[in-house]
Amino acid sequence: MSQADTSSMISVQGISKHYGDFQALQHVDLEIAKGEFVVLLGASGCGKSTLLNLVTGFDRPTGGRIFVNGRQVNKVDPHCGMVFQQYALFPWLTVIDNVAFGLKMKGISKAERHKTATHFIEMVGLKGFEHKYPNALSGGMRQRVSIARVLANDPDVILLDEPFAALDAMTRQVLQDELLQIYEKSKKTIIFITHSIDEALLLSTRMLIMSARPGRVVTDMVNDLPMPRNAEVQLSPRYNELKSQIWDTVQSEVMRSLKATSH
């Protein structure tokens, strides 16, 4: 295959990544269609973040190619908007200027970019906080700003690297629901990294379970829980069926990697 499949938003073709002798990823092939909400699930050290860093162009693969919306990734690509676990907000900019940052880079006028930023700040429920600095916000609010900042930049793909891992359980649940609403409204293609099976089931339309040493995708399964969804879906029988199915796979992978690390 020399060209990217036109129907897919992200095409990962035979990607490997080595750090010296350490093989972080081994020949990963992946097609993600437009509008999918894909959750990458796996224990720490399985190469989830490595894969994401290759898709954004932060890192170079040792072998293979990646296409996003038909373009080969060979530098940091603003078409893949990234939401970081540690928020990565600019502390010297107010909420509105953080959200408008990408638009400023494109040379859009201040009035226009503030108009767009205001729209997305309202979408994530932060109306009234436009002129606060990130230091004055809680973790949950900071992550909302970070999501609004990516949305305002209108990327083809939104990548989230364990975005809610540092938040308390209540805030996490609220943000998960909000992210689902944003997904339904924006119809963006999303790749979301987590090590929580519940989070994966609640959010995804498709789940990729990854395994460590070497990092690769071991299971690719569709999440057929009905949309629109909210936290209540966790009470349905189908949810528990899928959960135990995933748990079997994850458990054996975790046991295997524990054995490999213990001496």
Place this chain on the structure above:
Amino acid sequence: MISKPPSRSALLSTSAASIIVFLAVWELICRAGWIDPIFLPPPSAVFAKAMGMAGEGTLIGNVLASGRRVMIGFLAATAVAIPLGIILGTSTYARAAFDPILSFLRPLPSMSWIPLSLLWFGITETQKYSIVFMGTFAPALVYVIEATRNVDPLLIRAAQNLGANRWQVMKEVILPGSLPQILSGMKVILGLAWTCVISAELVAAREGLGFLIMNGKEFFQTEVVVLGMLLISITVLVTDFVFRVLENRVLRWQR
């Protein structure tokens, strides 16, 4: 043992009392005739001299002359050091090219530039500016380079991910991100700039605080010498205070 933290006014009056006791002891020692006023004049004599010179206008004139030299030399040095430091801090090639020159310049004290600067510029204002510039430029550059390295690399990634190019990353992330550390470095550099200008004026000048001290010594006017030293301290304290106010305004987001 746990004691109540002292109040602010209690601490302030302790400091004030310390100054008064210090001046009183100094005055008494001189009045008692234990020290020849040629070696150390009493504070009252220094104060009287200050009043006299203030009346003639020479007091403020000398402060302003030194202050102007410090500001011009300091601003010129930082105006070059900040952009250059950001480039050197982010580009490994620029760093490799500039590092040898920098390591040659860094160990040179500002005093060592005085003979050359006198040859090049004579006893002029430009010569004073150049001494301040040469004495502060290299350390300022080192501060800026160091500051850029402490910018969170995640913020640089975030900016690139939002579409910032190399130049925009420098202007929109590295500069504001390293500004707190650059400013605290500049405070140190400003103190250094004063040292430079005083040493330049001690060697060759027609006005300024360094000149005042040297001139006082020539004519055995020790009270002028002490007054000059006192004025240096006060001026540096005042500029430091002004700088801190500016710093707080620029770094509002940190609070």
